[in-house]
Amino acid sequence: MxxxxxxxxxxxxxxxxxxxxxxxxxxxxxxxxxxxxxxxxxxxxxxxxxxxxxxxxxxxxxxxxxxxxxxxxxxxxxxxxxxxxxxxxxxxxxxxxxxxxxxxxxxxxxxxxxxxxxxxxxxxxxxxxxxxxNDSLIGCGYFGKCSGCQLQMLPYEDQLAHKKKIVEKAYANFSGLIPELIPPIGDTFPSPLQYGYRTKLTPHFTVAGGAGRGKKKDREPPKEVPPIGYTIKNRRMDMDIEDCPLGTDIVRRGLKRERKRVAENLHQFPRGATLLMRESTTRIKKGEESDRNAEQEKMIKEALSGIPPQDLEDVIRTEHPDYIEEKRCITDNNATSIEYVDNYIFKNKAGAFFQNNNSILSGFTEYIRQHVRPKTTNPDDKPIKYLLDAYSGSGLFTVTLSPLFKSSLGVDVAGDSITAARENAHANALPNTGFAAADATTLFKDIPYPPDQTLLVIDPPRKGCSDDFLRQLLAYGPRRVVYVSCNVHTQARDVGVMVQGDAEGKCRYEIESIRGFDFFPQTGHVEGVAILNKVSGAAAAAPAVSSEA
CATH class of the missing domain: 2.40.50.140 (Nucleic acid-binding proteins)
Incomplete structure (x- = not known):
C-alpha cells in the first residue's frame, strides 16, 4: 500500500x-x-x-x-x-x-x-x-488510578475539541495524503449523556494461583474475594471497582448484584472470570398494536424467556406517552438483549458487539441517513438505490437506512449476528432487506447491485480493512462509501488507500467529509465517520498525491 x-x-x-x-x-x-x-x-x-x-x-x-x-x-x-x-x-x-x-x-x-x-x-x-x-467535574472516586477514563477533569467542550484534534492528527499522520486532499475535520458530534451512558460493562477478576497447572479439583478454593474491576493504569494489576458512573442505572445495579454473587460463590471461579452487565430494554405498548408491534412483542417475549431469573426480577420502569419502558441488566453472554434506536428494535446476544452508548445512536444514525446521497450530482448520474452494509453485525445500519433504498444487503462473518439481523429486519417490517453470512473480504464477489447506484457502508474492527478487502472494494467501485470506525488511525490509513486508488488508475475516491463522534465521553476514544465519493471520468486517473509528497 x-x-x-x-x-x-x-x-x-x-x-x-x-x-x-x-x-x-x-x-x-x-x-x-x-x-x-x-x-x-x-x-x-x-x-x-x-x-x-x-x-x-x-x-x-x-x-x-x-x-x-x-x-x-x-x-x-x-x-x-x-x-x-x-x-x-x-x-x-x-x-x-x-x-x-x-x-x-x-x-x-x-x-x-x-x-x-x-x-x-x-x-x-x-x-x-x-x-x-477542573477537578470538580470528576465524577468517579477511582479516577486517577483506573485505566478506563482519561479526561474526567477536562470540561466537555474541551474533550470534544481534543477529539477533533485526534482525528486531524490521524489523517495527517496515517493517511499518506497531502493536506489539500483532506477536507476540514468537522466538530466532534457530542454525546447527549457524558455519564451514565454505557449499556455494557465487563469487569474482571483473577484468583491468586488460579492459573496454575493443577487440575481444578486439586486447587484450594480462594479464601478472599479478589479485586473485581479494571486494570490499574501502568500496572498489570486489577483494582476493585464497586461502582462505575459511566454505566447506565440498571447496569450499575447489575454490577453490585454480580459482585455479591461472586463473593458468595467464589469456589465456582477457580481461575477468575470476566463478568458481563448488559442493559436490555423492552417497551410495553399502550393501546392497539399494529402488525409491526405484534412482531416486536413476539421478539420481546422470546428474549425475556431466556433471561436468568435474578436478571429478570430487577427492573427499572419508566412511563412514556405511548409505552412503558422496562430496563433489565443481563449477565448471561448467551441470553438475548433488546435495544431500541428511535422506533427500531434490535435483538442481539448479550455478549456480542453492539454500540455501547445508546444515547448517541439516534443522532448518529440520523447523521448517516442525511448523508446517504451526495451533496452535488451530475445530470447524467443515476440515483443511488441500493445499500451494501459490510461488517453488518446485527443490522444497525442496514435496518436504520433500509427505508431509503430500493434494496439493502448486509454481510457479516458471524452467523449468529446474521440470524439476529434477519429477525431484526422482520420485526421492523423491512421486506426489502436481506443478510448473508460471508467473510467481508469476499463480499464483492456476487453483489447483485450496480456499483454506480450503490452506497457501501463499512464498519470494520479496530484493525481496519485488510489489503484484500480494499482491493476488492476498488475493483467493485461503489458510487459512495460511508466508512465508520472505532479507530480513526486505521480508518485514515484505509481512506488514504481509497483516495490514491487502484494501480490501474480505474477507480479512486475523494473525501467529502470527516467527523468524529463521541461515543465514549471521559475517555480518549473517538469514533470516526468518513464519507467518500467515487471519482468518475478522466479525473479517476489523476494522481492522488503530488510528486513532491
Missing part, C-alpha cells in the same frame, strides 16, 4: 524500519503515542536551534532512577489521552496519565524507554492546575 513519504514524522519513520520488534505495547512502543512524542521533541529542538535533529546517544539526558518522584510541567495532550511533559533540557518526554496541558504535577517515574526517548510515569497529584483543569 503506497504512502506519502511525509505522512509521518522523520523520527517515527526511522523507528518503523529499525524498531519493527517494538510493535507491541509491552515493549514500550505505541505508534500513535510515538508520533506525538517525536513531534513534541522535534518542536523542542527547533525552538533551541537544533533544526529538529535528535541528539546523539552520548548526549542524551541522564534519567532519574525508576520510582523516583519528580515535578513536571505538562506540554500537551496526546492522542492516547495521556499528558506529555518535556524533560528539563527538552530532549526526553514523560508520559503522564490524568493530566492536561499547563498542569504542574508530581509523578513517580515507572519505566524508561531511552531508545524511544520517553518514560512512563504514574500520576501522584497536581501541584498547580493548568487553565483547562
Amino acid at each position: 503506497s504512502r506519502s513519504p511525509d505522512s509521518q514524522a522523520p523520527e517515527a519513520k526511522k523507528r518503523k524500519k529499525t524498531k519493527a520488534d517494538k510493535s507491541k505495547k509491552a515493549d514500550g512502543f505505541d505508534e500513535v503515542l510515538q508520533i506525538d512524542i517525536d513531534k513534541l521533541l522535534k518542536k523542542s529542538r527547533e525552538e533551541k536551534g537544533q533544526n529538529g535533529e535528535p541528539v546523539e546517544a552520548a548526549a542524551r539526558p541522564t534519567l532519574p532512577q525508576p520510582f523516583t518522584e519528580i515535578e513536571l510541567k505538562i506540554s500537551e495532550l496526546s492522542s492516547t489521552g495521556d499528558g506529555l511533559a518535556l524533560s528539563e533540557n527538552g530532549d526526553h518526554v514523560y508520559v503522564v496519565p490524568f493530566s492536561v496541558p499547563g498542569d504542574t504535577v508530581l509523578v513517580k517515574v515507572v519505566k524508561h524507554f531511552p531508545d524511544l526517548s520517553y518514560s512512563m510515569a504514574d500520576f501522584i497529584k497536581v501541584i498547580e492546575p493548568g487553565p483547562q483543569r
Whole structure:
C-alpha cells in the first residue's frame, strides 16, 4: 500500500524500519503515542536551534532512577489521552496519565524507554492546575488510578475539541495524503449523556494461583474475594471497582448484584472470570398494536424467556406517552438483549458487539441517513438505490437506512449476528432487506447491485480493512462509501488507500467529509465517520498525491 513519504514524522519513520520488534505495547512502543512524542521533541529542538535533529546517544539526558518522584510541567495532550511533559533540557518526554496541558504535577517515574526517548510515569497529584483543569467535574472516586477514563477533569467542550484534534492528527499522520486532499475535520458530534451512558460493562477478576497447572479439583478454593474491576493504569494489576458512573442505572445495579454473587460463590471461579452487565430494554405498548408491534412483542417475549431469573426480577420502569419502558441488566453472554434506536428494535446476544452508548445512536444514525446521497450530482448520474452494509453485525445500519433504498444487503462473518439481523429486519417490517453470512473480504464477489447506484457502508474492527478487502472494494467501485470506525488511525490509513486508488488508475475516491463522534465521553476514544465519493471520468486517473509528497 503506497504512502506519502511525509505522512509521518522523520523520527517515527526511522523507528518503523529499525524498531519493527517494538510493535507491541509491552515493549514500550505505541505508534500513535510515538508520533506525538517525536513531534513534541522535534518542536523542542527547533525552538533551541537544533533544526529538529535528535541528539546523539552520548548526549542524551541522564534519567532519574525508576520510582523516583519528580515535578513536571505538562506540554500537551496526546492522542492516547495521556499528558506529555518535556524533560528539563527538552530532549526526553514523560508520559503522564490524568493530566492536561499547563498542569504542574508530581509523578513517580515507572519505566524508561531511552531508545524511544520517553518514560512512563504514574500520576501522584497536581501541584498547580493548568487553565483547562477542573477537578470538580470528576465524577468517579477511582479516577486517577483506573485505566478506563482519561479526561474526567477536562470540561466537555474541551474533550470534544481534543477529539477533533485526534482525528486531524490521524489523517495527517496515517493517511499518506497531502493536506489539500483532506477536507476540514468537522466538530466532534457530542454525546447527549457524558455519564451514565454505557449499556455494557465487563469487569474482571483473577484468583491468586488460579492459573496454575493443577487440575481444578486439586486447587484450594480462594479464601478472599479478589479485586473485581479494571486494570490499574501502568500496572498489570486489577483494582476493585464497586461502582462505575459511566454505566447506565440498571447496569450499575447489575454490577453490585454480580459482585455479591461472586463473593458468595467464589469456589465456582477457580481461575477468575470476566463478568458481563448488559442493559436490555423492552417497551410495553399502550393501546392497539399494529402488525409491526405484534412482531416486536413476539421478539420481546422470546428474549425475556431466556433471561436468568435474578436478571429478570430487577427492573427499572419508566412511563412514556405511548409505552412503558422496562430496563433489565443481563449477565448471561448467551441470553438475548433488546435495544431500541428511535422506533427500531434490535435483538442481539448479550455478549456480542453492539454500540455501547445508546444515547448517541439516534443522532448518529440520523447523521448517516442525511448523508446517504451526495451533496452535488451530475445530470447524467443515476440515483443511488441500493445499500451494501459490510461488517453488518446485527443490522444497525442496514435496518436504520433500509427505508431509503430500493434494496439493502448486509454481510457479516458471524452467523449468529446474521440470524439476529434477519429477525431484526422482520420485526421492523423491512421486506426489502436481506443478510448473508460471508467473510467481508469476499463480499464483492456476487453483489447483485450496480456499483454506480450503490452506497457501501463499512464498519470494520479496530484493525481496519485488510489489503484484500480494499482491493476488492476498488475493483467493485461503489458510487459512495460511508466508512465508520472505532479507530480513526486505521480508518485514515484505509481512506488514504481509497483516495490514491487502484494501480490501474480505474477507480479512486475523494473525501467529502470527516467527523468524529463521541461515543465514549471521559475517555480518549473517538469514533470516526468518513464519507467518500467515487471519482468518475478522466479525473479517476489523476494522481492522488503530488510528486513532491
